[in-house]
Amino acid sequence: MSCETVSFASDAAKTAHAHAAALLASRQAKPGDKLPLKEHVKETDATTPLILAPSGKSIFVGVPGAFTPTCSLQAPGYIERYDEFKAKGVSEIFVVTVNDTFVTKAWKEKLAPKGTPVRFIADDQALFVSALGLVLDATTALGGPRAKRFVVIANDDTIEHVIVEENAGSLTATEASKVLELL
Known part of the structure; x- marks a missing residue:
């Protein structure tokens, strides 16, 4: 394969990712x-889909x-303040990332080696974040579409709040202490 073919394929993939996002x-x-x-x-097994409920x-x-x-x-912040969220009536916290299950599980184990009730969810095909309209074109930094940095607060299946960072590299409005203030 020539360098021109590789460059064309790379440029086409970047354009496709940007348009899809x-x-x-x-x-x-x-x-x-x-x-x-x-x-x-997915949560614990790469081949077993999980339907959130x-x-x-x-x-x-x-x-x-x-x-x-x-x-x-x-x-x-969500792991460390889990009890504070529970005291404010939160039943579950889900960390959602557009990564595969293996990466997501390894990250959870690194962040909480003694375990945590915070659930780490692999949205490996970006289906959940796409349905929320919260897809980020991260082709340059992460190789393809990813989740925006967001927090959704829901009661049962109804969304009450949607908070999205203007800059995905920043941590301001979606930081755990700021979200606790909303509850």
């Missing part, structure tokens, strides 16, 4: 919308990538 993010979820619970994600107040923390610096600062 823009299309998928064209309608962002808002309060009152239903969670896209029919979208399959949250009950009560739940928090979905979307992160662009496991093991990335800002994401590895964000997720521990």
Whole structure:
């Protein structure tokens, strides 16, 4: 294969990722919308889909990538403050990343070697975040579409709050202490 062919294929892939991310993010979820619970994600096994079925107040923390610096600062806040969230009526916290199950599990084990009730969800095909309209074109930094940095607060299957960082590399509005203030 020539260098020109590789360059063309690379450029075509980048363009396709950018257009796909823009299309998928064209309608962002808002309060009152239903969670896209029919979208399959994975938690513990790469071949076994999980259909989310949250009950009560739940928090979905979307992160662009496991093991990335800002994401590895964000997720521990939810792990460390889990009891504070429970005291405010939160039944479950889900950290959602567009990574495969193996990477997601390894990241959880690194962040919480003694375990945590915070659930780490692999949205390996970006189906859940796409249905929420929260896809980020991270082709340059992470190789393809990923999740925007977001927090969705839901009661049963109804979205109450959607918080999205303007800059996915920043951690301001979606930091655990800021989300606790909303509850």
